[in-house]
Amino acid sequence: MLNKLKEISEQARQAINSVQTIQQIRDLQTRFLGRKSFLANASQSIASLAPEQRPLAGKTLNSVKKEIFSLLEEKQKSLQKQEQGIDISLPGFPVEIAGSHPLTNVINEICRVFEDLGFEVQQGSEIETEKYNFQALNIPLDHPSRDAFDTFYLQLPADRTQGRYLLRSHTSPSQIRIMEKRKPPLAVVVPGKVYRPDNVDASHSFMFHQIEGFAVDREINFSHLKGVLVEFGRRVFSADTRLRFRPHFFPFTEPSAEVDISCLLCSGKGCPVCKHSGWLEILGCGMIHPNVLRAVKINPAKFQGFAFGMGVERIAMLKYGISDIRLFFSNHKKFLRQFYEV
Ligand code: PHE
Numbered sequence: 001m002l003n004k005l006k007e008i009s010e011q012a013r014q015a016i017n018s019v020q021t022i023q024q025i026r027d028l029q030t031r032f033l034g035r036k037s038f039l040a041n042a043s044q045s046i047a048s049l050a051p052e053q054r055p056l057a058g059k060t061l062n063s064v065k066k067e068i069f070s071l072l073e074e075k076q077k078s079l080q081k082q083e084q085g086i087d088i089s090l091p092g093f094p095v096e097i098a099g100s101h102p103l104t105n106v107i108n109e110i111c112r113v114f115e116d117l118g119f120e121v122q123q124g125s126e127i128e129t130e131k132y133n134f135q136a137l138n139i140p141l142d143h144p145s146r147d148a149f150d151t152f153y154l155q156l157p158a159d160r161t162q163g164r165y166l167l168r169s170h171t172s173p174s175q176i177r178i179m180e181k182r183k184p185p186l187a188v189v190v191p192g193k194v195y196r197p198d199n200v201d202a203s204h205s206f207m208f209h210q211i212e213g214f215a216v217d218r219e220i221n222f223s224h225l226k227g228v229l230v231e232f233g234r235r236v237f238s239a240d241t242r243l244r245f246r247p248h249f250f251p252f253t254e255p256s257a258e259v260d261i262s263c264l265l266c267s268g269k270g271c272p273v274c275k276h277s278g279w280l281e282i283l284g285c286g287m288i289h290p291n292v293l294r295a296v297k298i299n300p301a302k303f304q305g306f307a308f309g310m311g312v313e314r315i316a317m318l319k320y321g322i323s324d325i326r327l328f329f330s331n332h333k334k335f336l337r338q339f340y341e342v
Contacts, residue, residue, distance in 0.1 A: 001042075001049060001057045005064050008038060012068045016075050022083070025076050032068050039065055099340025103209055103328055106316040107191045110211055113235045114189045117228060119213060124174030124190045127154065130163030132173035137252040138291040152195050152206075167195035171212035171309060172252060175288070179296035184303050185217040191312070202324045209312035214288065216298065216305035222255070225285060225306035233261050237319070242268065244279055253286025253307055264318055273318075280318055283310035 012032045019025055033039060039061065046057045100108075111121045130141070139146055141163075154165040174190040190212040198204040215224065226245065233241040242262040250256040260281050263274035270276040285308035290300035313325050320339070322328075327335050 001045060001053070002060055004038070005042075005057075005060050008032065009064045009067060012064075013071065016068075016071045019075055019079075022076065022079050025072055025079065029072055033065065033072075039068075097340070099337070101328075101336065102316055102320065102322075102339035103312055105339060105341060106312055106319065107209065107211065110232070110236055110310075110312075110315070111189055111191060113232055114213060116235075117187075117231060119187045119189045119215070122174065122178060122188050122190050124168070124171055124177060124192050124212075126168060126193055126195075127165060128168040128173045129159055129165055131159075131161070132176050133166055133168050133170070135163075136176040136292065136295040137172050138289050138295075139251045143251070150196050150198075152197055169196050170194050171210040172307070174212055175214050175252075175292070175307060176296055179216065179293075179298060184298065184305070185215075186305075187215040187217075189213040200326065202326065205313070205325050205329065207329075208325070210309050211312060212307070212309050214305055214307035216288065216293075216303055218303060220287075220304040220306060222287060222306070225287070225308070228306075229259060229283070229285065229308065236315075237261060237264060240267070248284065248286075250284055250286055252289050252292050253284075254289045256284065256286035259283045259285060259308075265321070282315055282318070283308050285309070 012028070015028055015031075016025075019028065031037060042061050043058075046054055046061065049057055115121060133139075133149070133151065134141065134146060139149070149169040151169045152167040154167070156165045158164045171190050171192050171194060174188075174192070178186065178188055178190075191209065192212075193207055194210050195207050198206055200206060213228075215228070226243075230243050233243050240262075241264075244260040244262075245257040246260065248256045248258040258281055260279035262268040263271060263278050263280055265271050265273045266278065268274075268278035270278050274280050285306065288305035288307050293300040293303060293305065313328060316322065316328070317325065
């Protein structure tokens with residue numbers, strides 16, 4: 001009897017090992033544990049054994065049944081897994097690691113440089129009013145210079161004192177917001193989105209990013225502005241970057257300048273990117289206009305300030321050699337992945 005049980009256990013083990021399908025499992029279940037199987041009917045054979053042999057035979061019978069049952073169950077589970085398409089021998093799914101957007105990286109890098117120079121970083125509001133986007137910045141309602149800041153207006157009832165609501169067309173309103181609340185000395189940079197109803201092409205987008213910067217204190221002069229911007233140029237681009245200040249006009253600064261950096265690609269020798277001039281325009285700046293200081297109740301006889309505003313997309317494009325602004329907003333992973341910082 002014991003030998004017979006051992007034999008069956010051995011047969012079952014081999015048969016289960018070589019099983020390939022769920023159907024074969026069922027067949028083996030019938031063969032070894034089914035109603036007509038030897039094991040199912042073995043209790044009768046045990047009854048006919050000598051009384052002293054019965055306990056061991058009974059015990060063995062039970063353990064063989066249990067063993068076969070659990071082997072079949074195990075095999076069935078692993079076959080079901082394979083049928084559901086899980087094959088542990090296949091390579092796993094790649095884990096996608098997210099990264100920050102190239103514009104985020106450039107904004108963070110520029111802000112970090114200004115933080116090192118003693119500026120704090122603040123946020124402004126993307127929805128503004130005519131008062132903050134224009135009047136307080138010395139841009140009168142009927143002044144032609146408003147054309148330079150073509151604007152999206154919101155379909156909301158206008159504010160009685162601040163005029164129509166709009167999407168800010170530059171980050172300069174944040175100068176007013178901050179100077180209204182706080183007294184000098186101030187040194188602040190404000191990164192953020194701005195909106196202009198431009199037709200989209202390789203170098204224009206109706207939404208883009210600017211970084212505004214300004215400092216107000218007693219005895220601030222144009223040399224401070226130049227010093228800060230030259231240092232910014234050296235740290236963000238390269239140690240040998242040169243800056244060129246060209247006289248310009250902004251209603252909210254006087255004097256005003258546009259600033260060019262020596263071309264990043266040809267170091268100023270002349271190439272297609274700088275249109276053979278050796279220079280690339282990157283920002284506007286100037287000394288804060290006395291009218292702007294007056295609008296926030298700062299006495300221009302006692303305090304002066306400088307301000308600058310730069311376009312982030314343009315700087316990122318120059319820095320990385322990107323030829324189309326639309327790439328920033330297309331969400332193509334192949335493009336974005338090149339800028340992930342790990
Ligand atoms: N706001 C200006 C623009 O969007 C840039 C600027 C900011 C110029 C601050 C001077 C001072 O073009």
